[in-house]
Amino acid sequence: MFRINPTLLTLTVFAVGPLTIPPGRAVAQPSPLPAPVPSSTPRLPVVLPTPTLDVLPNGLRVIVVERRSAPLVALDLRIKAGTAYETVENNGVAHFLEHLLFKGTPTRKPGEVDAAIEAIGGEFSANTSMDWAQFAATVPASAWHTALEVLADAVQNPAIRAEDLEVERRVILDEMASAENDPTRAPFHALSSVAFENHPYRLSLYGPEENVRRLTREDVLAFWRARYTPGNMTLVLVGDVQRGDVVNKVRALFTAPASPAAAAAAASLPDPTPLTERVRARPLQRDRSLVTVTLGFRAPSVKAVADSVALDVLLQILTGGGRGRLNESLVRDKKVALAVSASYLTQRAPGLLILTAVGPRGDPQVLEEALLAEVRRLLEDGVSDAEVERARRAALGQTLFQEETFSGQANALAFYDAIDTYEYSVRYAEQIAAVTSQDVKRVIRTYLTPERYAAAVMMPRAPTPPSVPGREASR
Amino acid sequence: MKRSLFLTTVFCLAMLLLARPAAAAAAPPEVITLPSGATLIISPETDSPLAVIDIFFRVGYAEEQQAAADPGITSLLSRAWISQSEARGEELLGADIVALGGNVGASFGGDYTELYAVTLATEEAFQKAAQTLILNVIGQPTFPEAAVEEARQSQLRALQLENDQLLADTLSRLRRRLWDLSPYTRSPLGTPESVRAITAQKVRTFYNKYFRPDRAVIVVAGNIPSERVRRIVEANISASGWAGNRPKSPPVAALAPESLSQTPPDVNVSRRARITFMMAGFLAPGTRQAAADYPALLLLEALVGGGKSSRLFRNLRDTKGIGYEVGSLLQPGMYQGLLAGYVATVTSSQQGPNGAPLSNPSDVSRSLIAEMKSLAARPPDEAEIARARALVKGRYALRHERLKERAFLLGWSEVMGLGAAFDTTFDARLDAVTPADLQRVIKSVLGGNHVLSMTLPEP
Numbered sequence: 001m002f003r004i005n006p007t008l009l010t011l012t013v014f015a016v017g018p019l020t021i022p023p024g025r026a027v028a029q030p031s032p033l034p035a036p037v038p039s040s041t042p043r044l045p046v047v048l049p050t051p052t053l054d055v056l057p058n059g060l061r062v063i064v065v066e067r068r069s070a071p072l073v074a075l076d077l078r079i080k081a082g083t084a085y086e087t088v089e090n091n092g093v094a095h096f097l098e099h100l101l102f103k104g105t106p107t108r109k110p111g112e113v114d115a116a117i118e119a120i121g122g123e124f125s126a127n128t129s130m131d132w133a134q135f136a137a138t139v140p141a142s143a144w145h146t147a148l149e150v151l152a153d154a155v156q157n158p159a160i161r162a163e164d165l166e167v168e169r170r171v172i173l174d175e176m177a178s179a180e181n182d183p184t185r186a187p188f189h190a191l192s193s194v195a196f197e198n199h200p201y202r203l204s205l206y207g208p209e210e211n212v213r214r215l216t217r218e219d220v221l222a223f224w225r226a227r228y229t230p231g232n233m234t235l236v237l238v239g240d241v242q243r244g245d246v247v248n249k250v251r252a253l254f255t256a257p258a259s260p261a262a263a264a265a266a267a268s269l270p271d272p273t274p275l276t277e278r279v280r281a282r283p284l285q286r287d288r289s290l291v292t293v294t295l296g297f298r299a300p301s302v303k304a305v306a307d308s309v310a311l312d313v314l315l316q317i318l319t320g321g322g323r324g325r326l327n328e329s330l331v332r333d334k335k336v337a338l339a340v341s342a343s344y345l346t347q348r349a350p351g352l353l354i355l356t357a358v359g360p361r362g363d364p365q366v367l368e369e370a371l372l373a374e375v376r377r378l379l380e381d382g383v384s385d386a387e388v389e390r391a392r393r394a395a396l397g398q399t400l401f402q403e404e405t406f407s408g409q410a411n412a413l414a415f416y417d418a419i420d421t422y423e424y425s426v427r428y429a430e431q432i433a434a435v436t437s438q439d440v441k442r443v444i445r446t447y448l449t450p451e452r453y454a455a456a457v458m459m460p461r462a463p464t465p466p467s468v469p470g471r472e473a474s475r
Numbered sequence: 476m477k478r479s480l481f482l483t484t485v486f487c488l489a490m491l492l493l494a495r496p497a498a499a500a501a502a503p504p505e506v507i508t509l510p511s512g513a514t515l516i517i518s519p520e521t522d523s524p525l526a527v528i529d530i531f532f533r534v535g536y537a538e539e540q541q542a543a544a545d546p547g548i549t550s551l552l553s554r555a556w557i558s559q560s561e562a563r564g565e566e567l568l569g570a571d572i573v574a575l576g577g578n579v580g581a582s583f584g585g586d587y588t589e590l591y592a593v594t595l596a597t598e599e600a601f602q603k604a605a606q607t608l609i610l611n612v613i614g615q616p617t618f619p620e621a622a623v624e625e626a627r628q629s630q631l632r633a634l635q636l637e638n639d640q641l642l643a644d645t646l647s648r649l650r651r652r653l654w655d656l657s658p659y660t661r662s663p664l665g666t667p668e669s670v671r672a673i674t675a676q677k678v679r680t681f682y683n684k685y686f687r688p689d690r691a692v693i694v695v696a697g698n699i700p701s702e703r704v705r706r707i708v709e710a711n712i713s714a715s716g717w718a719g720n721r722p723k724s725p726p727v728a729a730l731a732p733e734s735l736s737q738t739p740p741d742v743n744v745s746r747r748a749r750i751t752f753m754m755a756g757f758l759a760p761g762t763r764q765a766a767a768d769y770p771a772l773l774l775l776e777a778l779v780g781g782g783k784s785s786r787l788f789r790n791l792r793d794t795k796g797i798g799y800e801v802g803s804l805l806q807p808g809m810y811q812g813l814l815a816g817y818v819a820t821v822t823s824s825q826q827g828p829n830g831a832p833l834s835n836p837s838d839v840s841r842s843l844i845a846e847m848k849s850l851a852a853r854p855p856d857e858a859e860i861a862r863a864r865a866l867v868k869g870r871y872a873l874r875h876e877r878l879k880e881r882a883f884l885l886g887w888s889e890v891m892g893l894g895a896a897f898d899t900t901f902d903a904r905l906d907a908v909t910p911a912d913l914q915r916v917i918k919s920v921l922g923g924n925h926v927l928s929m930t931l932p933e934p
Contacts, residue, residue: 287746338636407873
């Protein structure tokens with residue numbers, strides 16, 4: 001999954017063993033769920049806590065997993081209110097709204113929403129993606145009622161005061177300035193802008209700077225009214241709770257009426273135009289000493305479950321466990337790259353399989369060619385059964401590691417429910433275990449086409465900055 | 476890969492889901508000094524299907540200076556450690572690790588180096604993990620030339636990547652200016668020159684001198700009877716010859732903390748970017764010298780910039796709209812720590828949106844430092860302290876969701892001089908901090924001089 005979070009400062013510990021990477025996993029199967037996995041497939045000796053679903057009369061979906069192994073409860077509210085629901089004119093409004101929601105309500109002054117959750121030992125996190133907005137927290141089990149009350153108040157009754165709008169406008173401009181230099185976010189946006197011609201996925205999370213400066217309180221409220229309706233929401237609670245208590249509490253707190261129009265809008269999203277050639281974003285010149293090359297290949301949507309899961313296994317073959325083909329080839333053997341990555345975010349509509357290489361100052365074409373050489377090797381030589389088996393294990397391990405925590409499981413359930421149904425998360429392990437080398441070869445042939453992809457490059461500005469960045473001086 | 480192994484691994488990983496992620500009800504750990512001199516900490520978790528063996532050494536990159544070793548050798552050693560042993564070649568050791576489920580790794584900090592494995596909580600699986608880690612990796616590592624060279628290349632790449640990161644670079648410059656003679660002034664990864672100078676023989680010498688049983692803290696957490704844990708650990712130490720005839724390691728040095736007699740000049744770097752990243756750092760008491768003050772230090776960090784109700788977040792970002800990334804960090808050290816506040820924002824003398832003037836770097840840095848120091852002038856009230864206390868407790872509880880992390884926190888607390896019991900009595904220790912304790916720590920930290928490190932846009 002792809003999240004944008006404030007930088008975390010954890011520099012005291014330098015892990016050199018297996019790294020914990022948030023899974024870029026994709027899953028899903030069209031509804032109704034596919035037939036059970038054939039009996040020849042290894043069955044998983046796993047008894048996972050089972051989620052329950054209750055749909056309230058106003059359309060709000062409530063998913064509960066009762067896990068009593070810790071006195072904690074993870075809450076995750078996912079709303080079909082991401083960037084893909086914007087237009088060119090209001091691009092940036094979903095993210096702007098995410099910033100404003102916790103600034104207060106008619107009964108809570110600025111700062112009181114966060115103070116209320118922190119007073120019980122929790123912290124709200126908020127994220128916006130293409131398909132959804134997320135608000136989440138993990139709190140002591142004894143205080144989940146309080147957390148839910150605060151969350152319900154914040155998303156249903158945001159004050160969106162004019163003065164808060166101006167303060168957050170400036171914060172967002174700061175966030176955009178930070179993102180400009182970010183070797184992940186900036187190339188991703190550049191890539192999307194050329195890979196999704198005339199499709200909502202081309203819109204940037206922040207929107208253009210002129211939109212951020214121009215958006216009004218009424219623009220933000222209009223988006224909130226249109227999208228923040230119960231039928232567009234999934235609320236997941238995982239932890240030491242009882243389903244009946246949760247449903248009753250949610251029913252009492254989320255009282256807005258159903259909005260059929262909003263739900264209908266959530267269902268319609270066209271597929272992007274297929275990539276028919278190589279398309280390139282304008283090179284980004286930044287004050288960095290390294291070159292980043294990012295290639296995006298059209299990837300399946302959440303509806304194409306077999307392909308989606310097979311792609312997750314392919315990701316492990318490419319870069320799993322800090323090794324994988326890209327690492328062995330570009331970093332260890334050819335020594336043209338310092339780091340490589342492969343990612344794929346499952347979305348409602350077809351998205352991108354992204355290959356990235358970071359290398360020292362030099363010709364970005366070298367990195368691009370090295371990535372393409374590995375793509376061609378996959379097409380020509382395929383993958384071995386042993387490689388696929390190792391990759392399946394790694395994909396599964398990554399998933400289970402994520403869902404070990406309450407917040408990890410809540411995140412997975414809410415994520416899939418916002419783009420299709422939470423049941424895909426439940427079936428994911430079985431689906432991964434069923435992937436064969438033929439499946440992986442099929443997705444390689446279908447999606448990895450060296451003649452049809454989008455490319456974005458971030459490179460150092462000229463003149464060259466010194467290898468130890470910047471000029472150091474005292475004053 | 477055989478299907479049975481696949482299923483074993485899947486089973487092992489799946490059991491993670493069923494592990495008890497609670498800190499609250501943890502039984503007190505048993506702390507034993509073994510005949511070899513190693514400390515063994517056993518944390519019985521009878522309802523956990525997993526077991527963790529987490530081995531700490533009281534040696535980190537801060538020790539490199541004492542040892543007159545090449546900077547970066549601890550990092551390189553960690554990277555080359557799990558390669559081969561006297562009895563197990565690369566392939567066999569690799570197979571051992573795969574058989575354990577692959578969840579084996581190493582990490583290091585200023586004051587420790589760590590090696591760990593997660594496995595099933597059966598005696599057979601635990602015996603295998605102990606054999607792999609203690610008998611082979613700890614007891615008889617060989618650090619072959621090829622593994623050291625591969626580790627060197629990996630570390631050189633990490634250095635290049637780190638230099639390209641704004642935050643890491645700003646913090647690194649702050650640390651260099653904050654400390655003068657202290658080993659904490661060093662870069663954990665060393666420099667390209669020092670890393671190139673490290674040979675396999677130097678790694679072996681450093682290892683043989685410092686990675687001795689008397690510096691080892693072995694944590695075992697999981698559902699294995701204590702007596703069996705002790706017997707298996709001792710048997711593997713004995714079989715390895717690790718505790719044999721070689722001398723003990725030098726005693727852990729008691730380094731005197733440094734002080735900033737005056738506020739040194741700011742450390743400024745220009746980059747051609749629109750964003751200014753600034754960080755103000757203060758020296759903080761070490762965890763060994765001032766273990767009793769560590770809970771108060773955690774509260775102080777939460778008050779300064781932890782969460783969205785902290786002073787920095789409320790008064791800089793929420794009220795003035797300064798900065799998207801606003802917060803604080805605490806880097807604890809055994810001898811001395813670092814408390815820093817940071818802001819990333821667009822600064823300029825030019826006009827900003829809607830014709831309003833943008834903040835200039837001097838104004839923002841003054842605000843940053845003033846907000847931090849305001850805790851001394853305007854002590855936090857009861858509600859502010861209660862909020863910080865709840866936040867610190869909540870964050871600490873979340874760190875206990877995984878068995879591996881629970882084992883880590885026991886070992887880390889022990890090697891940092893806080894004692895393993897610190898982890899299991901955390902909430903009570905936090906509750907015991909009085910407003911007077913807090914104010915004393917606030918004054919001792921924020922009443923001192925500071926270092927300001929800024930990465931500025933080029934004029």
